[in-house]
Amino acid sequence: MGLGRCALLLPLVLVLAASAARSFGIDYANNCFLKDGAPFRYISGSIHYARVPAPSWKDRLLKMYMSGLNAVQVYVPWNYHEPLPGLFNFADDRDLEAFLDLTAQLGLLVILRPGPYICAEWEMGGLPAWLLWKPDIKLRSSDPDFLQAVDSWLDVLLPMIKPRLYHNGGNIISIKVENEYGSYYACDYDYLRHLLAAFRARLGAQVLLFTTDGNKEAALRCGTLQGLYATVDFGPGRNVTAAFAVQRLYEPKGPLVNSEYYTGWLDYWGQPHSSTDPELVASGLQDMLKLGASVNMYMFQGGTNFGYWSGADYKDKYKPVTTSYDYDAPLSEAGDPTPKLFAIRTVIGKVLGPVPSSSLPTTNTRAECCPLGSMAPASLLGARRRAHPPWRRGGCRSKQGEEKQGLVPRRSDRQGTGCRSHKDSPSLFQGQLWINGFNLGRFWPRRGPQQTLFVPGSVLSPVAPNNITLLELQAAPEKAQLLFLDRPLLNQTRSPPGTGAA
Known part of the structure; x- marks a missing residue:
């Protein structure tokens, strides 16, 4: 009887021990991340599942893995999932759990950015428009109306995330809180404290929470908080040692992290298409990796602002973002590898060791179709015109x-x-x-x-x-x-x- 009980308990003990061995955190003494007790750094790329149709998710993620990445960074747009108060949609192209399952199946770790504000040149930065039904609401602040809506959203989202955390057996290694909050006028520390408490209450004490801000001291002053690891973002062409010096003002010890290394840039209607030299991007990446930094490339695949999801900036004037979010990224809007991807892949192989050996396909299947004949317009304001014959x-x-x-x-x-x-x-x-x-x-x-x-x-x-x-x-x-x-x-x-x- 005793022997049988031991036989039943032994597998359970082994499973619990294996689960307990999984950990992800920071070694402040040695300025690095620790994954399962060993020094670790990530080389990651951003992909937005909301900008890529679900049937293409696996294709894009596999190409990212084949490029030498060991992680992906993922935004969760609140308004994409809660179009009306209490009405949630996680089906089809919005199936976040299916997307995360694919990342795990392909051996990619995940850095999750659930906001509640994400920016990303997405409609209203991911905040639902129905928040504005209360005309006096103060967004991204400790306004009680805003916090109540945020808490209700996190009550739905974070229980989906918790079992996928790395220490719980999943592949999510860290969670970003808010987005470049130091660039927002409010500078409301009570808001950041509320978010920190909200994430901890729903996800536990073990998960690594962090922030990201531009590499200017003024930005980190209002964007950081004790208990949230501070990281920075900057693009190529910078002196990387000087750029990381700003992070060191707020995190004297711990890993160097560029959470948004810009591989290109977004486009605005009425302005030229943005592009960045592939060799400049590859050179900056190599400089950061030689410093031992962890890097996320924003974007690795940009995708498309389908529907009405393209956002806008206001920098002296209103600047709407184009439908294409190609971003001049290593993977094009259509998911094709570009010269920039191969330049990055070469750097990763040179600095970190061999990348997956299989060849990347040069392009996806595509076609040039015939013209589609004349259209018969119907005016919204005047009489309708009749369609032309076939x-x-x-x-x-x-x-x-x-x-x-x-x-x-x-x-x-x-x-x-x-x-x-x-x-x-x-x-x-x-x-x-x-x-x-x-x-x-x-x-x-x-x-x-x-x-x-x-x-x-x-x-x-x-x-x-x-x-x-x-x-x-x-x-x-x-x-x-x-x-x-x-x-x-x-x-x-x-x-x-x-x-x-x-």
């Missing part, structure tokens, strides 16, 4: 039809191929476009620099006709033409002769 060219045709409210669906007889493409609209001004009910985002070719919209292969039907719905907000032409290209056009402005950009 029209053929190049193997495609548009189909007669119209819809109220200016939304005119069109159908191509060309069946989908499962590939992805880029939609160009040479005769259009500004508006929104849907394919099979999926909102590809805003187009504004007259303003530029973005001329095309990325079309994920997963939104195209391989068997049924594909429906296209177009909303033109300015001046719908008599004949609008859509082209499907095998490459993006991200750095042009298209204007009628003599008119200039809109």
